Amino acid sequence: MRGNAIIGQSGGPTSVINASLVGAVDAARGVPDITGIYGMRFAIEGFLQGALVDLGAQSPARLRKLRKTPSSALGSCRHKLKDEELPRILEMLKKYDIRYFFLVGGNDSMDTIHRVEAFCRREGYELRGVGIPKTVDNDLYGTDHTPGFGSAATYVARSVAQAGVLARDMQKVDKFVVFQTVGRDAGWLAAAAALAKKEESQAPHLIYVPEKPFDRERCLADVQRCIDKHGFCSIVCGEGTKYADGTPVSASNTRDGFANIEFGAMGGTSAAMMIHRMISDSLKVRGEFQVPESLQMCASDRVSPLDIEEAYLCGGEAVRLALKGVTGVMVSLVRPEGAYRTTLGTVPLSEVAVHAKPMPEHFLNAEGNFPTQEFTDYARPLIGKLENYGTVKMVKPKAL
Secondary structure (H helix, E strand, O other): OOEEEEEEEOOOOOOOHHHHHHHHHHHHOOOOOEEEEEEEOOHHHHHHOOOEEEHHHOOHHHHHHHHOOOOOOOOOOOOOOOHHHHHHHHHHHHHOOEEEEEEEEOHHHHHHHHHHHHHHHHOOOOOEEEEEEOOOOOOOOOOOOOOOHHHHHHHHHHHHHHHHHHHHHOOOOOOEEEEEEOOOOOOHHHHHHHHHOOOOOOOOOEEEOOOOOEOHHHHHHHHHHHHHHHOOEEEEEEOOOEEOOOOEOOOOOOEOOOOOEOOOOOOOOOHHHHHHHHHHHHHOOOEEEEOOHHHHHOOHHHOOHHHHHHHHHHHHHHHHHHHOOOOOEEEEEOOOOOOOOOOEEEEEHHHHOOOOOOOOHHHEOOOOOOEOHHHHHHHHHHOOOOOOOOOOOOOOOOOO
């Protein structure tokens, strides 16, 4: 099937999403059946408005540099595709003779490809649509992990470890610190904070995730226990951490176009801010909170080498699958038995779209406030190098 290919980047960015874009462009270059390679400017929203860019015109040198550039080079959006917009999509596909359709994104993006591909099939327009996985949240169904997670996990682990060193040394000023990670429905990224921890006294001490109900009184007791034992307490929370009745700890009511709660958006509160407030008010101690938000998604100085390589491979694999006639699937990463190595597979888009993959029960301890060794064994191969910071040996000098 001859025709043009189009690629878009949708949803939140990552440090390696451009590697997937370059992987797809590289795989499509010089292929006789792909007559042109286009990009969607601002994803499906831009495509609806006719905002396209010629990716085939990019020089190899520019693409090499782009492969290691964070954020979404084509621009992104969070537009929920409406049924009444599907005819316009088909009109644009026909206008530019697009037969190969790729989106790099998360579960909402996979829903977009799924609906576009299914609509074209119903209308008798031959189109091959393949999804390329991406999300720092690591909550996509059908894949062992997602490109973007390893680098974001490296960022979180390093940041919490460094903030923990500061908190340890400043404990006479601030007794606690709360660090918030992104992750609306799943705590994979919050749990990754534990990957740099070598000793019990080191940060983090407590990790709260959306999968486990947050208990205010238990949290306060845990924090006091840590302060009594270590002199300070390092707490990590996922932005979507909830109480037992489903109410977000952040108390946010703002929602995006997909009806998802936007935690801390529009100048509202965050889970970290609320936990900080309850600890300060109840325990009468001073502390601080840190909410880096999108910095976790675009820190190119903390990219995991494996993550950037897998992102590139997933982009190329999507194109190769489409050229073989495969459609209606997302590229997946499969965990092999034994030592970790990159293994690619596929999963139907219908199984991925609009679903979120929570952390399994055995990845969290019985108290629901820290990941288990099973999680550490799962995540460690995916992250970059983590430093082991030094300490002063507390030896008292002899008095005269």
